[in-house]
Amino acid sequence: MIGLIQRVARAQVSTGGRTLGAIGPGTLALIGVRRGDDRAAADRLLERLLTYRIFPDAAGRMNLALREAGGGLLLVPQFTLAADTRKGTRAGFSAAAAPEEARELYAHLVREAEARHTPVASGAFGADMQVELVNDGPVTFWLES
Numbered sequence: 001m002i003g004l005i006q007r008v009a010r011a012q013v014s015t016g017g018r019t020l021g022a023i024g025p026g027t028l029a030l031i032g033v034r035r036g037d038d039r040a041a042a043d044r045l046l047e048r049l050l051t052y053r054i055f056p057d058a059a060g061r062m063n064l065a066l067r068e069a070g071g072g073l074l075l076v077p078q079f080t081l082a083a084d085t086r087k088g089t090r091a092g093f094s095a096a097a098a099p100e101e102a103r104e105l106y107a108h109l110v111r112e113a114e115a116r117h118t119p120v121a122s123g124a125f126g127a128d129m130q131v132e133l134v135n136d137g138p139v140t141f142w143l144e145s
Contacts, residue, residue, distance in 0.1 A: 001045040001105070002032035002081045007054045007139035011074050013123040013131050020129070021121025026071025027054070028133050031109065032081025033102035034095050037145075042109045044145035049073065050117055054139050062139070066117070073113060076123035076131055077106045099126065 005027050012022035029049055054062055055069035066073060079102065083091035097105065103125045113120045123129050 001034065001037045001041045001109075001145045003045050003049055003143040003145075004030040004032075004078075004081060005049065005052065005054070005141050005143060006133060007136045008074075009134040009136045011131070011133035013074065013076050013121070013129050015124060015127045015129045020123055020127075021074055023072025023074045023119060023121055025069075025136070026073055026119075027066050028074045028076065028131070030076050030078040030081060030131075031106060032078055033097040033105050034082045035097050037097055037101075037105055039105065039108055041145045042105050043112060045143065046109055046112050046116070048143050048145065049113070052141065052143065054141065072119045072121065073117055074121045074123075075106075075110055075113060076129065077102070077125045 008028045010024050011028040013020050050067050051065045053065050055064040057063040079096050082096035083093055084095050085091050106125050110122045
């Protein structure tokens with residue numbers, strides 16, 4: 001699984017003019033699911049999302065994780081992260097998980113996140129969504145499990 005994470009001052013995801021989820025300071029994580037990913041991969045990615053040190057400590061160094069900083073977590077499914085872009089001018093999606101498999105793993109990730117952290121907000125799998133964010137830093141990392 002892939003998590004493109006951004007430290008944000010605030011973020012929200014909406015569809016059809018309706019807000020699905022919003023957070024204040026915290027982490028926005030765009031989630032991609034690849035063929036072969038399983039619950040163990042989702043659990044490992046979640047552990048990394050919660051413990052990756054991207055927030056400043058008292059000295060201003062990126063030394064605090066989301067758990068320690070006490071921020072929100074906004075999860076947004078984004079199948080295009082699993083694209084193969086190595087050649088040509090059009091992305092290939094053969095590495096992406098099948099939609100039903102990806103939906104189940106994303107739902108598992110959200111359930112586990114809600115059980116382990118608060119607050120957690122989420123986008124809608126398969127929906128045409130609009131994501132708004134104020135990237136803090138900017139700080140952006142690509143995580144894989």
